[in-house]
Amino acid sequence: MTRERRRQGPDTPRGAGPRGWRAVAEEALYGPRGFYRRPEGPAGHFRTSVHASPLFARAVAELLCRVDAALGRPGSLDFVDMAAGRGELVTGVLGALPDEVAARVRPYAVEIADRPADLDTRVIWRGEPPEAVTGVLFANEWLDNVPVDVAEADSSGVPRYVLVGDDGTERLGDPVTGADADWLARWWPLRAEGLRAEIGLPRDRAWATAARRVVRGLAVAVDYAHTVGTRPSFGTLTGFRAGRETTPVPDGTCDITAHVALDACAAAGPAPARLITQRAALHALGITGARPPLALASTDPAAYVRALAGAGEAAELTAPGGLGDFGWLLRPSGIADPLANAGTPA
Numbered sequence: 001m002t003r004e005r006r007r008q009g010p011d012t013p014r015g016a017g018p019r020g021w022r023a024v025a026e027e028a029l030y031g032p033r034g035f036y037r038r039p040e041g042p043a044g045h046f047r048t049s050v051h052a053s054p055l056f057a058r059a060v061a062e063l064l065c066r067v068d069a070a071l072g073r074p075g076s077l078d079f080v081d082m083a084a085g086r087g088e089l090v091t092g093v094l095g096a097l098p099d100e101v102a103a104r105v106r107p108y109a110v111e112i113a114d115r116p117a118d119l120d121t122r123v124i125w126r127g128e129p130p131e132a133v134t135g136v137l138f139a140n141e142w143l144d145n146v147p148v149d150v151a152e153a154d155s156s157g158v159p160r161y162v163l164v165g166d167d168g169t170e171r172l173g174d175p176v177t178g179a180d181a182d183w184l185a186r187w188w189p190l191r192a193e194g195l196r197a198e199i200g201l202p203r204d205r206a207w208a209t210a211a212r213r214v215v216r217g218l219a220v221a222v223d224y225a226h227t228v229g230t231r232p233s234f235g236t237l238t239g240f241r242a243g244r245e246t247t248p249v250p251d252g253t254c255d256i257t258a259h260v261a262l263d264a265c266a267a268a269g270p271a272p273a274r275l276i277t278q279r280a281a282l283h284a285l286g287i288t289g290a291r292p293p294l295a296l297a298s299t300d301p302a303a304y305v306r307a308l309a310g311a312g313e314a315a316e317l318t319a320p321g322g323l324g325d326f327g328w329l330l331r332p333s334g335i336a337d338p339l340a341n342a343g344t345p346a
Contacts, residue, residue, distance in 0.1 A: 002251075011025075015247070018163035018164055018165045018169075018173070018316070019163060019164065019169075019236065020149045020150075020161050020162070020163060020164075020173070020303070021147070021149050021150045021162060021164055021250075022147045022148055022149040022202065023087060023094065023147075024164055024250035025147035025148075025250055027146045027250070027254045028250035028251060028252050028256060029145060029147065029252075029255070029256060030112055031252070031339055032321065033057055033252050033339060034252050035144075035252050035253070035255055035256070036111075036112060036113060037112065037113055038252075048140060048141050049140065049222070049278070049317055049323050049326070050088050050089045050092065050121065050140060050250065050322065051088065052316055052317060053313035053316065053317055054096075054313075055093055055287050055313050055314055055317060056087055056089075056095040056282075056287075056317055057088075057092025057093050057096055058287075059282050059285040059286070059287050060079065060092075060093050060096075060136075060138060061092075061093045061096035061097050061283045062096075062286060063136065063138075063220075063338060063339070064077070064079055064093065064097065064101070064105075064135065064136050065097070065098070065101055066087070066142075066213070066338035067135060067136050067218050067335065067338055068101055068104075068135070070335040070336060070338055071135070071216055071217060071334075071335060072278060073104075074104070074134060075104060076104060076106050076134070076282075077104050077105050077106065077134065077135045078100065078105075078106050078108065078133045078134050078135035078137075079093060079105055079106070079107045079108065079135055079136050079138070080108045080110060080130065080133055080135070080136070080137040080138065080345065081093075081108065081109050081110065081138055082110045082129065082137060082138065082139035082140070082142045082210065083109070083111065083139060083140065083141065083142035083145065084109035084110055084125075086113075086116045086119075087109045087111075087116055087120075087123060087125075089138070089140060090107050090108075090109050090120075091119070091120055091121055091123070093107070094107055094123075096143050097186040102279070104226045104288065105122075105135075106124070106135075107120075107122055107123045107124065108123070108124045108125075108126060108129065109123050109124070109125050110126060110127065110128065110129050111127070112123070114212065120196060123209065127214055129197070129210060131213060132213060132215045133214045133217060133219075134214075134215055134216045134217055135211050135214075135217045135218075136214075136217055136218050136220065137210060137211070137213065137214050137218075137219045137220070138220050138222075139207075139210065139219075139221045139222065139223075140222045140223075141221065141222065141223055141224075142205065142221065142223070143203045143207060143221055143223050143260045143262075143265065144223050144224055144257045144258060144259060144260050145255070145256075145257055146202055146203045146206045147170055147202065147256070148198045148199050148201075148202055148203060148258060149161055149162070149198075149199045149201055150162040150197070150198055150199070150235060150237055151176050151184060151190060151196065151197050151198075151199055152172060152190070152194065152195070152197075152201065153191070153192060153193050153194065153195050153196075154172055154193065155187050155193050156193075157190070157191065157192060157193060158175050159175065159176040159181070159190045159197070160172040160173055160174060160176060161173040161174055161175075161176060161235055162196070162248060165339040166250060166251060167249060167251075168248065168249035168250065169247065170197045176199070178317065179201060180199045180201060182190065182199045183199055183200065183204075184197060184199060187200065187228060187261055187263075187264045188200075188228075188231050188261065191195075194234075195233055195234065196233075196234045196235035197231070197235055198235050198236065198237060198258045198259075198261075200260065200261040200264050202264070203260055203261070203264075203265055204264050204265050204267075204268035204269070205268065207221055207265040207269050208265075208268050208269040208270065211269045211270055211273075211331045211333075212269075212270055214331070215333060215334070216331045216333055216334035216335065217332070217333060217334070217335065218330065218331070218335070219269075219331040219333070220270065220328060220329065220330055220331075221260075221262065221327075221328070221329040222260065222277065222278065222326055222327070222328050223258060223259070223260040223326060223327060223329075224236070224257075224259040224260060224326060224327075225260050225261070225262040225275075225326065225327030226259050226261060226262075227258075227261070227262070227263040227275075228261075228263055228264075231261075232259075235258065236258045236259040237256070237258045238256075238258070239254040239255055239256055239257070240254060240255040240257065241253060241254040241255070248335070258325070262275055262329050262346065263275060265329060266268075266331075269329075269331060270331060270333070271331075271335075272331065272332065273329060273330065273331045273345045274329075274330045274331075274337065275310060275327055275328070275330075275345060276327070276328050276330070276335050276339070276342050276343070276344055276345055277324060277325060277326065277327065277344050277345070277346045278316070278317070278318065278323060278324050278325070278326040278328055279318040279319075279324035279327065279344065280304075280328075280342040280343065280344035281339055281342050282314070282317055282318050282324075283318065283342065284339050284341050284342035285339075286313045287317060287318065288314060288318070319333075322336050324345075325346075327346035328346070
């Protein structure tokens with residue numbers, strides 16, 4: 001997957017001393033022995049909306065169909081699954097599309113790991129998205145794994161880079177300067193000793209680069225998100241291993257992730273861009289979590305049980321305080337916003 005690399009703070013080899021979080025996370029996640037190259041794949045350690053229910057892939061398939069219609073049903077329709085894991089989303093989308101649309105779709109899975117042996121042969125597996133996309137580029141929980149540096153205000157209130165050793169031990173380094181300092185001042189100012197922030201500039205640039213590749217269609221980023229009025233005081237950097245949240249140690253054995261300042265990404269990328277909640281997006285795509293009518297239990301008990309299970313899965317995908325609060329960053333290009341009726345901002 002696309003990973004913009006730019007040095008911030010010390011950039012010394014592994015084992016040579018503390019470095020900025022961006023450098024150590026880049027190596028721990030994507031290096032030769034990195035977390036995202038492990039054979040079990042991300043699903044062995046954490047659960048995304050894709051893994052929670054096939055309804056998520058169906059909703060994305062519905063979104064692709066709307067974009068297809070807005071494009072005038074072109075002869076070739078791109079679907080680009082960014083940070084594809086082991087191809088779970090692109091597989092689910094292909095299975096949920098109407099035959100007529102599926103016949104024209106050119107599916108891409110963008111991932112650094114090797115191609116799974118059992119993946120649908122139609123899927124084009126590659127390390128970078130296509131240069132020009134006509135269709136949908138969908139980045140589900142991609143930006144939260146674009147490594148960033150962490151800053152912390154010292155006793156004088158000066159933001160400094162947080163340096164970390166291979167064992168996860170931290171200390172403060174040099175003051176934050178340049179473009180990073182400008183980003184903090186605009187998007188996440190640190191005004192008191194001990195307050196922390198993740199410097200989201202690499203994510204802004206990664207999103208802008210990916211979104212510009214959509215020549216006609218829609219670019220979407222879905223992620224844990226916060227906005228300028230709701231930034232957490234001490235940051236969100238954390239780790240995940242075997243389904244549990246854990247201390248982030250940059251040794252390649254756990255995921256290292258942090259929530260995304262999606263409002264900053266929206267401002268940095270090409271206009272127009274809009275930020276809504278996953279709950280609003282999925283409701284607009286027909287995933288509501290509404291319970292089936294009780295009368296169905298009498299007329300068709302099996303159908304009622306299936307519908308009830310689907311309602312439970314939809315409720316999880318749209319739940320306040322959970323997956324429903326994820327942010328969806330939408331950037332249409334050359335078409336009207338296909339989720340214009342989803343008006344709840346993130």
